[in-house]
Amino acid sequence: MIFTKSNEKIENEKNLYSLKQLQGKMSKFETERADVIELSKKFNEEVATIKFSNQLKEKEIEDEVNALSEDDVIARTTKILTDYFLGQRQIYWHIQNPFDNHDVFRRENSEFQEAGIQKIILVCFAALSDSMHNMPSHIERKQIRRLRGDLIEFYQDKYLILQFIEHHLQSRLPHTVYRDLMRLFPSGN
Template sequence: MFLMRKKTIEARKGYIGKLEDQLNEKNAEASLYTNLLEKFKMEVQGPYLKGQLNSKDIADKVNSLSDEELLNRASAHLKEIFEGQRHIYFQISLNDHLSNSGIDSLCLLCFAICSDALHNMPNHMLRKDMNGLKFDLIRFYEIRNLVLEYIEKHLQEHLNYSVHDDLIKTFKISQLKV
């Protein structure tokens, strides 16, 4: 009887040890996610929302585009962002067993902030408001550059190759080429 009790206690200690290890791992993941989210807010979201993005080079290039080029680029960027979001979403949802919800959320956050810069473009396109389209296109290029830097600097090591490659490909496709 004493031997049975000793084995039960040892088994429970082993179980408690495993639970403690899992809890420590989850706390480390949460800490990493919180740290990466703070960096996102400082390096991407803050400058974007405060209007601290001011790239004369980008503005000059966008302002030199014809109306037709503006419409074509805006249409292409909208399509690319939607397709990119869709692709990343399905990679995350179909590979749920490999998913890291904190990092996955950050990937989708990158798309969300770019979508914010694009959200008025359909109205500008319909009304043929080229000044509004230029403004939003400049903001999109600026935020896209910040997002690209953020992904390369902070997320690359935490993403599986496929997701990282898709994110970079999506954001680099939409680079300004004049």
């Protein structure tokens, strides 16, 4: 009988340990979820609301784009589209493949993988794509006036998104992911 009670006690301790582990994971999940919800709210306030209400009017951006030659407008627009797709590919790689052959990347990216931050980054890419969706047809038809408008909207959106990333995501992203975002979407036009 003593042996049976010991087995029961051991089993109860295992169950208690498993329950504590589950509670810890649930607590971590709830914290991450709350963090992502808070970031989503900040994104809506600091990027989406301004973007869709046309509150950001940067005269410098408009003047610079309007000063470009037609060939420069097409070249810049083409480069933006190429960089955007490369950026999406790189971020997708970070999200889908957190464990590559580099130990630093593996250590840094394990936290990125568990957090909901990657969803916020994808929202940033989606917001940029909204300002780019007409670019290919405007390039094809050589509609320079419309391309200028697309470039102005893209640069304004990019400015808002980079500000958001620098203020809210920089400290939460692995260095490799942040570096790739800044490299693919540098502050300059």
